[in-house]
Amino acid sequence: MSVKSLLLKGITALVGLVAVLFVAATPQHGVHVEKESWSFQGFFGKFDRPQLARGFQVYKEVCSACHSMDLLSYRNLQEIGFSEDAVKEIAASVTVMDGPNDDGDMFERPGKPSDPFKAPFANEQAARASNNGALPPDLSLIARSRAGAGFGAHEGADYIHGILTGYKEPPAGFHLNDGMNYNEGFVGHQIAMPNPLSEGAVSYADGTEASVEQMSQDIAVFLTWTGEPNYESRIRTGLKAMLFLVAFTLIAYAAKRKIWASIH
Known part of the structure; x- marks a missing residue:
């Protein structure tokens, strides 16, 4: 291989590295996201199991009305402290389509622990039709996808928390498009999703006060876990x-x- 070829490859690799670092370091167009302190941060960090259970409750009672969780099965809930019987009960609370049976027909049955989380819509078109043309993203990897060039799982949690607590009245002079909502934590500050959380939106099974701040932290931690359920074992390794x-x-x-x- 010639010196010229090696030099060209080196320059190409350097330009690529600089581009990645530039994107990672570029401010998100004025997006305001508070840096939170999370239990899973650091070498000795770990997920708070009661908080994960509360986060699942927020997802189940609020988020699941619009957002799917395709990469998670009900049996995975045992990994965050739910008993086998509790998982069976949670799975059985939904009806899923199965089949075909011996007659070639599809049929409905109660969910089983091995089933993936039931999606709120039958297909993408139905999801868009119910949300004014916007497609609610699947939440399985939402925290991991927002983790910012791999610099830490906490960035995904910060992003989710920032979105859920970022709904405000638009400042004077700000042009808000029809059907959009002002959000300090979203790029461009316009988001199609209405504010999903309100004080007391859920009644926590453990008696924790369901403030917007508490619910946003709980669902942020739960979605961080769903995006990387082996996070704790990876840190220990x-x-x-x-x-x-x-x-x-x-x-x-x-x-x-x-x-x-x-x-x-």
């Missing part, structure tokens, strides 16, 4: 790897000192 490398380095250094001690 990384910590173990770092400890191994530190121990290996110390052993290698001690061996080097011993081997070369008599050589001057």
Whole structure:
């Protein structure tokens, strides 16, 4: 391979890296998103199980009316503390289409733990027709997709929390298009989704006060988990790897000192 070819490839790679870093560092056009403190941050972070349960309740009672969760099955709820019987009850509370049966017909049945979360609409066209042409995104990976060039799962949670607490009255002189809502946390500050949360929108099973702030934090944590359910195990694996490398380095250094001690 010629020097010219190597130089060209090097320049191309450098330009690509600079472009990625520029996009990651570019402010989101005036978007205001508060940086929150989350229990899962840091090497020793972990998801708060009661908060995950509350977040699921917010999704089930509020968000699931418009947003699907295609990549999650009801049985996955056992990973955040729901018992097997509770999962069966949650799954059985919905009716799903199955089949064909022996006669070649489709039929309805109660949901099972192995079923994916039931989608609120039969298809994309039905979803758009019920939302003035806007397509509510699937929430399975919404937090992960907003995690900002991979710099941390907390950024996805910050984004969701910022959206849900960002509904305000538009400032004077701001042109709000028909059918849109003003939101400080959304790019362009215009979002089709009406404010989904209000004080006391749910009655938490554990008695926690259902303020907008509390609900937005709970659903943000739940959606962070759905986007990366192996997050905790990945963090623990990384910590173990770092400890191994530190121990290996110390052993290698001690061996080097011993081997070369008599050589001057």
